[in-house]
Amino acid sequence: NAGVTQTPKFQVLKTGQSMTLQCAQDMNHEYMSWYRQDPGMGLRLIHYSVGAGITDQGEVPNGYNVSRSTTEDFPLRLLSAAPSQTSVYFCASTPSTGPGETQYFGPGTRLLVL
Amino acid sequence: EDQVTQSPEALRLQEGESSSLNCSYTVSGLRGLFWYRQDPGKGPEFLFTLYSAGEEKEKERLKATLTKKESFLHITAPKPEDSATYLCAVYNYGQNFVFGPGTRLSVLP
Numbered sequence: 770n771a772g773v774t775q776t777p778k779f780q781v782l783k784t785g786q787s788m789t790l791q792c793a794q795d796m797n798h799e800y801m802s803w804y805r806q807d808p809g810m811g812l813r814l815i816h817y818s819v820g821a822g823i824t825d826q827g828e829v830p831n832g833y834n835v836s837r838s839t840t841e842d843f844p845l846r847l848l849s850a851a852p853s854q855t856s857v858y859f860c861a862s863t864p865s866t867g868p869g870e871t872q873y874f875g876p877g878t879r880l881l882v883l
Numbered sequence: 884e885d886q887v888t889q890s891p892e893a894l895r896l897q898e899g900e901s902s903s904l905n906c907s908y909t910v911s912g913l914r915g916l917f918w919y920r921q922d923p924g925k926g927p928e929f930l931f932t933l934y935s936a937g938e939e940k941e942k943e944r945l946k947a948t949l950t951k952k953e954s955f956l957h958i959t960a961p962k963p964e965d966s967a968t969y970l971c972a973v974y975n976y977g978q979n980f981v982f983g984p985g986t987r988l989s990v991l992p
Contacts, residue, residue: 874926
């Protein structure tokens, strides 16, 4: 099992550009989520999905879009990048939405928006 | 609104010097409290899940405890390889994880 994989590892964008952060898991997990991590603020939930075809907003969804066409993939799209979106982005997956399930995190994507 | 705070923000210990990290939370419905370890440049790694007040779990030099308002991560006789950021998170009935900002632990040889 590769676990949770994310690409790219690092990306530099100019303000206004768009891009897609890729996330994939090979554990057949139902629940997937995207977080951003900023210094001193902890991980904040952007969007999540409880299964293929179902997505919902988290705490900080503005400026981001997601879709979940398969169980394995959960891409995060930045529609028009802004400097405030400079952050480290983590994708995570969980076997189900049950209370005892832990999250497995990917290695992260570092994004710099100039 | 669910909130998680952690203290201290940073902690420096000498090797072998035991201490505790604190996680305080307010949550409308607690389904679980999680502790993670995060090394620089990597994603968080799961350590423990606690479900109810009074519960304790141990793993090597780490022990996590839970009360109705807070959780403690006790580190006994730490080693330099225990240096990391420790994150606390609550899982609520909205099926969301809410994370605290973390405690950066440095263990000096």
